[in-house]
Amino acid sequence: MPTIQPDEPPSELPEVEAGRLPDRYRDRMQDQFLARALPRLRPGVRILDVGAGRAPTLAPKTRPTGCWYVGTDRSAEELDAAPPGAYDETIVSDVTEPFPRADRFDLVLSWQVLEHVGDVGDALRQMGECVVPGGLLLVQTSGSRAVFSVASRMMPHRARVFAMERLLGVPAEEKFPTTRQPKTEASLRAALTGFSSVDVLPFYRGAAYFRFSRALQRLYVVYEDWAAADRRPDLATHYLVAATR
Numbered sequence: 045m046p047t048i049q050p051d052e053p054p055s056e057l058p059e060v061e062a063g064r065l066p067d068r069y070r071d072r073m074q075d076q077f078l079a080r081a082l083p084r085l086r087p088g089v090r091i092l093d094v095g096a097g098r099a100p101t102l103a104p105k106t107r108p109t110g111c112w113y114v115g116t117d118r119s120a121e122e123l124d125a126a127p128p129g130a131y132d133e134t135i136v137s138d139v140t141e142p143f144p145r146a147d148r149f150d151l152v153l154s155w156q157v158l159e160h161v162g163d164v165g166d167a168l169r170q171m172g173e174c175v176v177p178g179g180l181l182l183v184q185t186s187g188s189r190a191v192f193s194v195a196s197r198m199m200p201h202r203a204r205v206f207a208m209e210r211l212l213g214v215p216a217e218e219k220f221p222t223t224r225q226p227k228t229e230a231s232l233r234a235a236l237t238g239f240s241s242v243d244v245l246p247f248y249r250g251a252a253y254f255r256f257s258r259a260l261q262r263l264y265v266v267y268e269d270w271a272a273a274d275r276r277p278d279l280a281t282h283y284l285v286a287a288t289r
């Protein structure tokens with residue numbers, strides 16, 4: 045199933061309407077990503093989806109005519125698990141290493157991959173190399189100082205998978221080991237060199253990780269409200285990077 049379904053309703057909306065989550069949970073983070081991708085979705089656009097694995101970021105129905113959509117991942121097994129028609133082409137490659145082809149793309153996408161890579165700076169540099177002049181790099185990642193990221197680094201990977209399955213109902217095959225690499229607003233900006241413009245949008249959206257306990261979730265939201273109101277972008281839970289080459 046593609047990661048961004050344009051018509052899917054925001055999953056946290058009922059909780060916002062019940063007064064359990066603040067208003068910033070009303071919209072989907074996916075829609076901010078999609079809003080930046082849409083102007084680039086012109087006929088014949090060439091798109092590279094990095095760390096695409098079993099779920100392409102953009103659904104085939106959102107791609108324009110003549111679009112060439114390449115999925116790349118370091119795991120051939122993950123790419124093979126994608127549904128038929130997910131990609132026009134797949135390439136097995138590690139994003140921290142030079143892209144194995146001379147092709148360049150109008151739009152390079154990556155959804156929730158940076159938290160799993162060995163070196164975020166290398167990954168952003170290599171993704172940037174794949175973008176044509178004037179093209180766009182769009183990356184969504186979790187923040188390394190988010191409470192759930194800190195907690196997950198303190199657990200062995202197996203314990204994390206177990207907790208995610210038992211407490212949050214996330215299937216084990218969707219959990220990949222995370223790395224300790226910093227991902228904050230400051231570190232992402234510092235790594236994004238060689239672009240004509242860089243926009244890093246912080247989100248404060250970690251409540252889903254505490255949905256197994258209402259009391260804990262309430263406490264967490266108080267903390268997150270403070271981080272959001274006090275504009276502490278290095279404590280954000282997620283970032284959307286939009287960088288034009």
Ligand SMILES: C[S@@+](CC[C@H](N)C(=O)[O-])C[C@H]1O[C@@H](n2cnc3c(N)ncnc32)[C@H](O)[C@@H]1O
Pocket residue numbers: 047094095096097098099100101116117118119122137138139140154155156157160161162218220
């Ligand atoms: C959480 S999944 C996200 C998959 C997909 N982007 C999505 O939206 O569902 C992370 C993916 O990143 C891939 N990955 C992890 N490290 C990578 C690397 N260094 N280079 C390329 N892909 C990598 C994993 O194999 C996995 O498919």
